[in-house]
Amino acid sequence: MSRDKAIRARAKAVIPGGMWGHMDVAALPAGYPQFFASADGARVRDVDGNEYIDFMCGYGPMILGYNDPEVEAAFRLQHAALEIANGPAEVTVDLAETLVELIPAADWAMFSKNGTDATTACVTIARAQTGRSKILVANGAYHGAAPWCTPRPAGTTLEDRAHLIHYDYNDMESLNRAMERAGPDLAGIVTSAFRHDIRRDQEMPTPEFARAMRRLADAAGAALILDDVRAGFRIDLGGSWEPLGVRPDLSAWSKALGNGHPIAAVTGNDRFRDAARQVFVTGSFWCGAGAMAAALATVQKLRRIDAIRHMVRLGGMLRAGVQAQADDLGLGLRQSGPPQMPLMLFDDDPDFAKGNLFAVTALRHGVYLHPWHNMFLSAAHTEDDIERALVATQQGLDAVARQFPPT
């Protein structure tokens, strides 16, 4: 029996279902390992000693590479001096200053632990500032796992979502309808950096849609809230909507901020500063100084090495290579979203049978892809990694072409 199987059996006894949340591989095809032993750079190793070039990056946090030496050195130094006490360490202020300097929309920052902490705080701050209740969110968008936003209704009440009004991403008409429904009670409009809902093609926001959101929020005196948890620091270090020239009032960050160290942040502009102060948000470890130092080192290194350019270039290499392979085989493959956050979906694949076969074949050839969740490039990926990955994707596409011959 494999070690993974043995640990899964033990896990099943003491963890409901054997695992919880987004890292439960129950929804992935058989063959995906559940438990990991080590990680370094762009490589992860499972508990059975199989090594993979990793294109999930821990579902986002890993942006400079697992175990990045600069980040780890900064973490160790701070952690040894002070992790937690009865107040924060100075590095908390250093990090807030750095984010305010880096992010044009930000006049201030606050820190927490989960992306959900940050999105929830944004909504609460918007309500506190406006004295209103209604929040616009896009259909199908993921903004966290709290009762107000979890994608699975089990255990939630209707009241948890009483003040949510839905629109469709990039659909002006639906946005206008949602605005009308909110009327004078609109507190804020929440948007993801781009449409990265699972199991469907990704979609960048059109500049018109982004600008309309800003205009509508302004006209209503409501907050424009950018959920940059998943995409943050991979599109633009100043915020994922900087290239669009649209600045949110409040932004939620997490994942890549600490290169794997647990941290989340809310940044906001001066209009929402007083409200941010009134709202009581806190957690026992929110001042954890090690993660602050790690985040500071991460942000500084991302900037110094122009990591985004690297990720865009290598993501582009992967995308072009895979597309050429699919085209050669006559397979209908759709790639969407920014190349540094790739998603690959097959035509005529309603149950993801093709996607699963593709991904699991690549996995057997040492490359960790995801069949229906967006993937992530990192600064640690090399051209050599992409070339090796393309050997595995060729195997995966060949398998798909054999089992589902193109007509």
Place this chain on the structure above:
Amino acid sequence: MSRDKAIRARAKAVIPGGMWGHMDVAALPAGYPQFFASADGARVRDVDGNEYIDFMCGYGPMILGYNDPEVEAAFRLQHAALEIANGPAEVTVDLAETLVELIPAADWAMFSKNGTDATTACVTIARAQTGRSKILVANGAYHGAAPWCTPRPAGTTLEDRAHLIHYDYNDMESLNRAMERAGPDLAGIVTSAFRHDIRRDQEMPTPEFARAMRRLADAAGAALILDDVRAGFRIDLGGSWEPLGVRPDLSAWSKALGNGHPIAAVTGNDRFRDAARQVFVTGSFWCGAGAMAAALATVQKLRRIDAIRHMVRLGGMLRAGVQAQADDLGLGLRQSGPPQMPLMLFDDDPDFAKGNLFAVTALRHGVYLHPWHNMFLSAAHTEDDIERALVATQQGLDAVARQFPPT
């Protein structure tokens, strides 16, 4: 200008109000440092180099001493191998097994980052299992900072608390009334390990009240939820209600579990296992392996060294010593709660003028007390620390007696 003052000025520019949450010292008397530089054992040092014997323990997390060598060694080993990947490390299962073995009420465990994550998950699991909505909570109790439970209403909506019904701790009549109001829609009863609301005397649950809660929850088919976030691992390693012989269905843990490393847990019995599996709760860092290893080492060491006995004994020494000092001076001082989680309140002190003077005087003499929040002992405190602390408390009590002469 002091370094603390200089950093506060910088913080004010980039963090709303200069600090957020429970570690904002704005509510404490002038003289309390906001920023800390280092911590070791039972000592914290502020950014101006002042050292204090610490009786807040980071508001609870520090239970074995800051920078405990065993915990840190376990953390480092795991963190270097694997912190985060696309799935958890084996240590996640080791920790779940250890908690299930240690905690008689627990058949399973799940991990997260904040106490709020854990209390919220308990409520959600109770609702999922029962298919009902109403949750009983005690007036004034703190169960976290999410909109459903935050003590400050700013930014919350009425719907966030639509299904909460309040009772008074240790008050059977109010509990019965709350049960009646919930009727057949009762999902769960939430209780703290003991009454540790800020700014008032602490109160242990009477055995009758605890047993009644268990009986009423059973009769209604609802969950008894123990919020052991603050008290967990300081009263009884098997859960704070083990000495009462009352076992909850679901328990929320955090703070002391990882000796300062960010982790929270939900444990539950088999009746709630399926519901725990249905509920979608997750966070980017919830599988963070370093904190799991730290928690495992913490729990093992707490057990091995019988840390609770030590904390009870030293807490008792501090309590007896302070009481003798107050009695000698004729000062009315009330000490409440378990001695390892002490609270000291003065008679006739509605605005905490006496408490503030007492605490800030002790602070100037190198002992970090809190005037109105329960404090915490740790395994790192020594008899010598208590003796030194008693020198400082004598100074504090003398100052109170001078400024507020007993009549």
